[in-house]
Amino acid sequence: MHCLWCDEEQVPEVVWTTVLAPRKEKVVCEACASQFSVLQGSQCPRCARPMEKAEICSDCIRWQEQSAALKRNVSVYEYNNWMKDVIAKWKYRGDYVLVGLFKDQIVSSFTHAFPSKEAFLVPIPLSEERLAERGFNQALAIAECLDLPIEQALSRINSEKQSKKTRADRMRSTNPFQVILPIKQPVILVDDIYTTGRTLQFAAEALVREGCPRVEAFTLVRG
Amino acid sequence: MIFSMSMSFDWIPSPLTSVSSPHSSKLAGRLWLEANLPLSTEETADLIEKGLLTRVPALESNWWGRRCRRCGNTTERLIVPWPCGCGQTCHYCRSCIEMGRISSCTSFLLWTGADPDWHQHVDACAWTGQLTPFQQQGADRIVDTVENQGRLLVWAVCGAGKTEMLFPGLERALALGRRICLATPRSDVVRELKPRLQQAFPHVDIAALYGGSDDVDDGAQFIIATTHQLLKYARAFDMMIIDEVDAFPYHSDPKLHFAAARSLKRHASLIYLTATPRFSLKASSYLKKLPTVFVPERYHGHPLPVPRFLAAFDTKASFPKNQLPKTFNDWLHQKKNEKRRVIVFVPTIKMAETLAAILDGAVYVHSEDAERKEKVQQFRDKEISLLITTTILERGVTFPSIDVAVIDAGHLVFDEAALVQIAGRAGRSAADPYGDVVFFHSGKSSAMVRAREAIQDMNRRARKEKR
Ligand SMILES: [Zn+2]
Ligand SMILES: [Zn+2]
Ligand SMILES: [Zn+2]
Numbered sequence: 001m002h003c004l005w006c007d008e009e010q011v012p013e014v015v016w017t018t019v020l021a022p023r024k025e026k027v028v029c030e031a032c033a034s035q036f037s038v039l040q041g042s043q044c045p046r047c048a049r050p051m052e053k054a055e056i057c058s059d060c061i062r063w064q065e066q067s068a069a070l071k072r073n074v075s076v077y078e079y080n081n082w083m084k085d086v087i088a089k090w091k092y093r094g095d096y097v098l099v100g101l102f103k104d105q106i107v108s109s110f111t112h113a114f115p116s117k118e119a120f121l122v123p124i125p126l127s128e129e130r131l132a133e134r135g136f137n138q139a140l141a142i143a144e145c146l147d148l149p150i151e152q153a154l155s156r157i158n159s160e161k162q163s164k165k166t167r168a169d170r171m172r173s174t175n176p177f178q179v180i181l182p183i184k185q186p187v188i189l190v191d192d193i194y195t196t197g198r199t200l201q202f203a204a205e206a207l208v209r210e211g212c213p214r215v216e217a218f219t220l221v222r223g
Numbered sequence: 224m225i226f227s228m229s230m231s232f233d234w235i236p237s238p239l240t241s242v243s244s245p246h247s248s249k250l251a252g253r254l255w256l257e258a259n260l261p262l263s264t265e266e267t268a269d270l271i272e273k274g275l276l277t278r279v280p281a282l283e284s285n286w287w288g289r290r291c292r293r294c295g296n297t298t299e300r301l302i303v304p305w306p307c308g309c310g311q312t313c314h315y316c317r318s319c320i321e322m323g324r325i326s327s328c329t330s331f332l333l334w335t336g337a338d339p340d341w342h343q344h345v346d347a348c349a350w351t352g353q354l355t356p357f358q359q360q361g362a363d364r365i366v367d368t369v370e371n372q373g374r375l376l377v378w379a380v381c382g383a384g385k386t387e388m389l390f391p392g393l394e395r396a397l398a399l400g401r402r403i404c405l406a407t408p409r410s411d412v413v414r415e416l417k418p419r420l421q422q423a424f425p426h427v428d429i430a431a432l433y434g435g436s437d438d439v440d441d442g443a444q445f446i447i448a449t450t451h452q453l454l455k456y457a458r459a460f461d462m463m464i465i466d467e468v469d470a471f472p473y474h475s476d477p478k479l480h481f482a483a484a485r486s487l488k489r490h491a492s493l494i495y496l497t498a499t500p501r502f503s504l505k506a507s508s509y510l511k512k513l514p515t516v517f518v519p520e521r522y523h524g525h526p527l528p529v530p531r532f533l534a535a536f537d538t539k540a541s542f543p544k545n546q547l548p549k550t551f552n553d554w555l556h557q558k559k560n561e562k563r564r565v566i567v568f569v570p571t572i573k574m575a576e577t578l579a580a581i582l583d584g585a586v587y588v589h590s591e592d593a594e595r596k597e598k599v600q601q602f603r604d605k606e607i608s609l610l611i612t613t614t615i616l617e618r619g620v621t622f623p624s625i626d627v628a629v630i631d632a633g634h635l636v637f638d639e640a641a642l643v644q645i646a647g648r649a650g651r652s653a654a655d656p657y658g659d660v661v662f663f664h665s666g667k668s669s670a671m672v673r674a675r676e677a678i679q680d681m682n683r684r685a686r687k688e689k690r
Contacts (some may be wrong), residue, residue, distance in 0.1 A: 093320050
């Protein structure tokens with residue numbers, strides 16, 4: 001087995017326990033695996049920002065004043081330099097199979113945070129140009145690691161169309177998303193990075209406006 | 224130069240039309256992805272329509288498997304299926320993805336108009352220096368190789384003055400209106416060569432290309448590039464020089480061999496330059512399959528310093544006790560008294576740290592050192608008289624007057640080529656052509672013995688041919 005990231009061949013150590021119960025072959029070598037930093041310790045219960053104490057952070061308090069559509073965000077990894085390189089190769093260079101680096105951790109972090117299976121996964125969509133450029137939507141690739149129904153319920157409002165609107169229209173609709181398939185059940189939005197939370201807030205607002213009772217978010221990296 | 228399947232470039236189309244265009248020199252000889260073409264969509268469509276640009280699949284599918292036509296990769300685990308944006312399940316190459324993803328549905332656009340007419344330069348070379356007889360011998364063979372479009376190995380010792388030796392051959396190629404590429408594995412060499420060559424050939428359009436370079440190739444007749452840049456070229460050059468052909472990463476990366484072979488035109492001259500050819504080149508040379516010219520003497524006419532072997536069996540034991548191996552300690556003291564400046568090569572970063580600590584915070588450099596350039600400059604400016612380094616300084620850097628030590632010279636990282644290159648750091652200046660080179664070891668390796676023999680062999684050859 002070659003490491004999915006560095007392509008070094010991994011020679012599995014054979015000890016008597018592995019002979020009796022062969023372990024699952026690892027996708028990533030140990031050296032590379034040790035570079036990923038899974039989020040742990042106290043964090044903001046709403047946005048998963050690492051905090052000294054587990055309390056709602058200032059950003060989330062501010063957001064709540066404007067909109068409370070997004071109930072919380074759960075992230076898997078911390079954003080470090082290593083993650084930056086990995087994301088760059090996966091998302092921008094388009095090395096699709098690198099999602100395999102995260103798959104096991106995505107599944108275990110998700111099932112820990114969302115034990116109930118009563119929700120739809122809605123990946124954040126890319127604009128048509130971005131999708132054509134990259135060939136795949138990284139948010140959808142993350143959602144596909146999970147064992148829940150996926151609905152591509154959102155689309156990005158074309159910025160050209162948006163510019164044809166009147167100024168008043170534009171002021172009302174800074175939200176870049178429109179709902180193409182209303183969902184009347186709980187939704188977990190999926191995206192690769194949570195940075196300011198704006199994108200996910202907009203997506204949540206759009207879904208709630210169309211009758212979605214509860215929106216949470218699951219993101220790969222907490223920026 | 225071993226490939227899992229034969230290197231065949233039959234898929235590269237020959238010119239389909241004798242029509243030319245002002246774009247020809249910019250577009251010819253490249254593997255273009257549509258997104259990277261320096262043309263508008265309308266211009267592109269027009270050139271395709273006229274047969275000046277032709278689409279060719281980027282990934283080929285054979286009975287034995289797939290191959291990426293950009294990097295030559297055939298390894299199954301690196302050509303993987305994925306749900307492609309085109310709606311199909313395509314395969315893509317992971318090996319060269321840094322240059323943009325190539326999927327089964329991706330095409331290259333190749334120039335199939337008339338070959339560009341490269342300028343025929345009269346007396347292009349402005350250099351007025353004098354070559355030594357050995358350099359002249361090398362230069363003459365290079366000129367021959369340019370004229371008969373053959374291949375040549377220039378086996379020239381460290382400090383032979385390779386660059387000047389190329390000038391007559393380059394001038395000849397330019398007079399014949401050829402397109403030239405000087406490729407090297409190392410980007411610092413590209414940066415160093417560009418100003419020297421531009422000065423020697425002031426009226427020639429020269430582009431220096433490496434990852435992150437300012438220059439772009441918009442149809443330069445003479446390209447100086449890292450071997451990595453060749454991944455973008457196909458049937459582009461009439462003359463290719465590969466400098467330091469044995470250096471990392473070229474020698475160990477089949478992608479780069481594939482790219483270099485593809486970058487040559489069907490009839491072209493190919494010149495390898497090295498002081499330390501690896502096994503496959505050496506073998507072709509001995510078997511007379513590869514014409515070879517030796518340049519066994521340095522430009523200043525003095526023999527290469529022959530390394531001395533000094534036993535230091537206490538190496539492993541002394542470092543943990545914060546001590547230096549005895550023989551090395553004595554040597555270092557002697558150098559201090561003689562006011563000689565020294566470079567100490569060590570096999571690992573860890574040993575560099577340890578040694579620096581024992582020597583009261585001496586300066587050390589390694590490949591992951593962000594301040595590498597500054598530290599080397601400090602040594603060059605004589606602010607420090609001792610520099611500890613891993614093998615990263617084995618090539619390229621030249622300091623006029625130094626002595627050289629290798630600690631644990633029997634270590635695996637010091638192969639024959641590395642040791643010859645390291646020994647070649649000493650005695651570089653005409654004013655001080657001798658230098659002391661010592662391999663400290665706890666049991667000499669065959670690489671050490673072969674390195675010393677190779678150096679002695681060159682010195683012998685120089686003496687013999689001078690008579
Ligand atoms: Zn790895
Ligand atoms: Zn490739
Ligand atoms: Zn496709």
